Amino acid sequence: MAAINLSKMNQEEVIQAVIDHGGAGITKCIQCNACASVCPVAKAGFPLFGRLLFRKLQTGHYEEIIEDASSWACQACNRCTEICPRDAKPFEIVFAFRRMQAGELAISTSAFTPLMSLHATGHAVYSETSQELREQVGLPPVPVTSIADEKAQKEIQTLLDNGPMGELGIF
Amino acid sequence: MAKVGVYVCHCGSNIGGVVDVEAVRKHAETLPDVTISRQNLFMCSDPGQEIIRQDIRDGLVDKVVVAACTPRTHEPIFRKVLEGEGLNKFFFEMANIRDQDSWVHAHDHDGATAKAKKIVDSAVAKAKNLMPLEDKYVDVTQAALVIGGGVAGIFSALELANMGHKVYLVEKDPSIGGVMAQLDKTFPTNDCSACILTPVMVDAGTHPNIELLTYSEIESVEGYIGNFDVKIRKKQAYVDWKKCTGCGDCADACPVRTPNEYNAGLDNRSAAYIHFPQAVPKKAVIDMTSCINCGGRKIGSETRISKKTGKPILAPCERACPAGAIDRSKAVDPEGEILDVKIGTIVVATGYKVMEKDNFKSLAPDSPNVLTALQLERLISATGPTGGKFLRPSDGEKPKTISFLSCVGSRDEKHHTYCSRVCCMYMIKQAKLLKEKYADLNIYMHFMDVRTPGKDFDEYYTSAMDMGIRFVRGRVGGIDMLPGDKLKIMAYDADLAQNIEVESDLVVLATAIELQDNIKPLAQKLSLTLDGSGFFKELHPKLKPVETAVEGVFLAGCCQGPKDIPDTVAQAKGAAAAAAVPLAQKRVKIDPTISEIDREKCSGCGICEPLCPYGAITMVAVNGSHPRARIEMTQCKGCGVCTTACPSAAIELHGYSEAQIMAQITALTL
Numbered sequence: 001m002a003a004i005n006l007s008k009m010n011q012e013e014v015i016q017a018v019i020d021h022g023g024a025g026i027t028k029c030i031q032c033n034a035c036a037s038v039c040p041v042a043k044a045g046f047p048l049f050g051r052l053l054f055r056k057l058q059t060g061h062y063e064e065i066i067e068d069a070s071s072w073a074c075q076a077c078n079r080c081t082e083i084c085p086r087d088a089k090p091f092e093i094v095f096a097f098r099r100m101q102a103g104e105l106a107i108s109t110s111a112f113t114p115l116m117s118l119h120a121t122g123h124a125v126y127s128e129t130s131q132e133l134r135e136q137v138g139l140p141p142v143p144v145t146s147i148a149d150e151k152a153q154k155e156i157q158t159l160l161d162n163g164p165m166g167e168l169g170i171f
Numbered sequence: 172m173a174k175v176g177v178y179v180c181h182c183g184s185n186i187g188g189v190v191d192v193e194a195v196r197k198h199a200e201t202l203p204d205v206t207i208s209r210q211n212l213f214m215c216s217d218p219g220q221e222i223i224r225q226d227i228r229d230g231l232v233d234k235v236v237v238a239a240c241t242p243r244t245h246e247p248i249f250r251k252v253l254e255g256e257g258l259n260k261f262f263f264e265m266a267n268i269r270d271q272d273s274w275v276h277a278h279d280h281d282g283a284t285a286k287a288k289k290i291v292d293s294a295v296a297k298a299k300n301l302m303p304l305e306d307k308y309v310d311v312t313q314a315a316l317v318i319g320g321g322v323a324g325i326f327s328a329l330e331l332a333n334m335g336h337k338v339y340l341v342e343k344d345p346s347i348g349g350v351m352a353q354l355d356k357t358f359p360t361n362d363c364s365a366c367i368l369t370p371v372m373v374d375a376g377t378h379p380n381i382e383l384l385t386y387s388e389i390e391s392v393e394g395y396i397g398n399f400d401v402k403i404r405k406k407q408a409y410v411d412w413k414k415c416t417g418c419g420d421c422a423d424a425c426p427v428r429t430p431n432e433y434n435a436g437l438d439n440r441s442a443a444y445i446h447f448p449q450a451v452p453k454k455a456v457i458d459m460t461s462c463i464n465c466g467g468r469k470i471g472s473e474t475r476i477s478k479k480t481g482k483p484i485l486a487p488c489e490r491a492c493p494a495g496a497i498d499r500s501k502a503v504d505p506e507g508e509i510l511d512v513k514i515g516t517i518v519v520a521t522g523y524k525v526m527e528k529d530n531f532k533s534l535a536p537d538s539p540n541v542l543t544a545l546q547l548e549r550l551i552s553a554t555g556p557t558g559g560k561f562l563r564p565s566d567g568e569k570p571k572t573i574s575f576l577s578c579v580g581s582r583d584e585k586h587h588t589y590c591s592r593v594c595c596m597y598m599i600k601q602a603k604l605l606k607e608k609y610a611d612l613n614i615y616m617h618f619m620d621v622r623t624p625g626k627d628f629d630e631y632y633t634s635a636m637d638m639g640i641r642f643v644r645g646r647v648g649g650i651d652m653l654p655g656d657k658l659k660i661m662a663y664d665a666d667l668a669q670n671i672e673v674e675s676d677l678v679v680l681a682t683a684i685e686l687q688d689n690i691k692p693l694a695q696k697l698s699l700t701l702d703g704s705g706f707f708k709e710l711h712p713k714l715k716p717v718e719t720a721v722e723g724v725f726l727a728g729c730c731q732g733p734k735d736i737p738d739t740v741a742q743a744k745g746a747a748a749a750a751a752v753p754l755a756q757k758r759v760k761i762d763p764t765i766s767e768i769d770r771e772k773c774s775g776c777g778i779c780e781p782l783c784p785y786g787a788i789t790m791v792a793v794n795g796s797h798p799r800a801r802i803e804m805t806q807c808k809g810c811g812v813c814t815t816a817c818p819s820a821a822i823e824l825h826g827y828s829e830a831q832i833m834a835q836i837t838a839l840t841l
Binding site: 001004005011027086 | 572613615633636637639641642643644661664666667669670671672673674675
């Protein structure tokens with residue numbers, strides 16, 4: 001692998017983008033690896049787990065990593081944030097990176113269906129097969145949430161359509 | 172018949188975890204002349220000591236053997252116990268069953284127990300033969316000598332002077348101040364070095380108890396604690412300091428250009444010069460190694476009269492001096508003058524130097540844009556060669572990218588294995604100062620790891636990260652010189668697990684701290700030893716950190732090992748306090764475990780005289796007899812070399828008599 005010429009990397013630009021997307025802790029990371037030690041993404045063997053992702057971002061990597069799917073494996077367990085000795089909030093940096101990825105439509109295919117469902121029903125995951133089971137235990141077949149409320153669905157769609165998600169043009 | 176008490180110590184688990192203490196105690200009980208044998212978890216604790224006291228009070232014991240740790244730290248404690256109960260304190264013998272047994276045979280319990288018994292046998296055999304000895308005392312000269320006028324020496328001198336002691340402060344350069352006077356700012360508070368140091372320099376220069384001897388070196392040191400005879404060479408300044416006002420006109424007039432030590436060689440000074448603007452004392456000197464004797468005005472030459480003008484032909488420096496302090500026709504001794512002073516105690520504070528970049532061929536030392544950190548310090552200082560403007564030496568351009576390389580010469584078997592302790596912090600300091608001033612400057616810091624062990628240090632480091640200073644983990648392997656005065660750093664980012672390159676305008680090498688060149692002769696004059704890292708060795712790394720193996724000689728600052736300014740000042744004050752003790756006591760104790768000559772047996776052969784490493788033996792004729800050996804008790808250290816060499820067995824080393832040692836050998840070999 002050829003050496004990376006750090007003088008030619010857009011470090012400031014990438015770090016600013018991470019901060020703008022909600023990952024202000026990126027400048028605080030000292031690469032101690034505590035987050036990696038508890039991270040399910042790292043344990044499952046995904047290549048771009050938290051600590052390494054942060055280093056790539058700190059050194060101005062963007063195009064090289066934007067398509068990487070590792071971040072979508074994050075379970076939002078928040079252990080990294082609990083354990084970080086620098087209070088860098090690693091989980092929020094991962095999510096900031098996801099927002100950057102989303103902005104490039106670099107979204108995991110597995111994420112598309114839940115997103116469409118969220119837009120349509122207000123639920124990222126909703127299964128119609130649960131209706132029968134609900135009736136058996138004496139519940140209304142459809143939950144009393146946005147799923148049964150067209151007005152609420154409209155409101156959710158308005159919110160999503162007018163936010164950064166709407167700009168992606170996927171709905 | 173002696174009544175020997177044996178006290179076996181567990182030393183917690185240090186001894187007890189390896190040696191069967193009870194078995195050793197039982198064994199001791201069976202030895203002839205042993206009246207009491209006891210054991211305790213910590214014999215040195217107050218209850219432990221009380222056991223011995225009670226046995227002495229009860230008349231059960233008149234010689235004491237403690238089988239425990241090392242006499243180096245604990246012999247004085249137990250001797251005091253004997254003294255307190257009215258026994259001669261030299262009726263004590265220590266059996267070292269820890270350092271020489273349990274620690275070295277940790278995995279052989281039976282063997283260690285058997286060896287402990289043998290060591291106790293030997294100690295008991297000696298104890299039976301112990302003779303009473305008495306401490307001796309000599310008066311202490313009421314003056315201290317501080318060698319080195321850096322921040323350590325200045326604070327040691329001030330501390331001693333404020334206690335009311337006369338102090339000679341000797342500095343080899345024309346001004347005191349040392350390396351700290353070259354620094355721009357200091358971590359972790361960024362106070363200006365000159366602002367905090369120069370007032371203290373003035374205090375030292377004007378203190379009524381301090382005799383400041385700058386541009387001076389130690390010629391010789393004779394004598395011993397309380398009574399050192401020191402010769403100090405005042406180097407020839409070729410300027411009459413009584414007249415010199417420090418105006419600097421001679422320096423302006425002098426046409427010579429030679430590398431300026433104060434600016435770490437970044438610019439030139441003249442041959443007639445003032446050390447630096449805030450110098451104390453502010454006096455000019457003429458450096459004869461670079462002086463070109465303008466107008467043929469060699470020192471001591473007759474003044475010629477110009478035929479044209481009818482006026483005397485003078486060198487520019489002479490002509491410029493408004494105070495008449497320079498007179499080159501005066502034949503002064505180029506060797507300067509020697510001062511003889513009587514000294515009670517000495518603080519050595521000779522400081523350090525940083526390694527030069529030429530030692531590191533792979534790091535492009537030939538590029539003017541590769542600097543040592545001390546050079547950068549001068550480059551960004553308001554009193555530096557650019558007046559504090561941050562400019563690239565090769566072309567005076569403002570650098571856009573700067574790289575710092577840590578551990579250059581430190582933690583490296585090829586140079587120094589130790590950590591220089593201050594580099595991480597001063598690099599971060601320099602980076603922060605630059606980033607504060609030039610927000611658009613790209614700063615890369617290459618580290619093996621960042622070491623910040625000090626109050627407010629880690630916060631200082633992490634705040635540098637917040638400022639956008641970029642830290643890269645990985646030691647730099649090489650620097651390539653590129654066209655356009657650029658430098659390519661070849662490194663590896665351990666966190667990315669990838670090779671990286673950085674193109675920089677300026678590279679700063681955090682070169683290792685090491686002892687000054689030419690310090691070995693001074694070490695010899697003082698009989699000081701160097702440690703494995705090449706610094707002056709303290710007597711004990713924890714408990715006697717400012718003392719040395721030479722009584723009355725103390726250490727302060729970086730000559731004892733790399734340290735930052737807070738630690739240096741703390742050690743300097745500590746060394747001053749330790750050096751003040753003999754001065755305050757007004758007399759010092761001479762250990763009686765030294766050698767003595769039996770004049771009746773001495774044949775005057777003189778074999779012992781040249782063997783003595785302390786020069787304590789002289790051949791003296793008494794009452795017209797032929798010369799016999801005599802040992803100066805204040806100089807004898809009790810090493811025993813003369814004792815073993817004497818063919819007439821005329822020399823006894825008290826506390827290690829032949830009878831005592833033979834008894835030990837017998838006990839060990841039976």
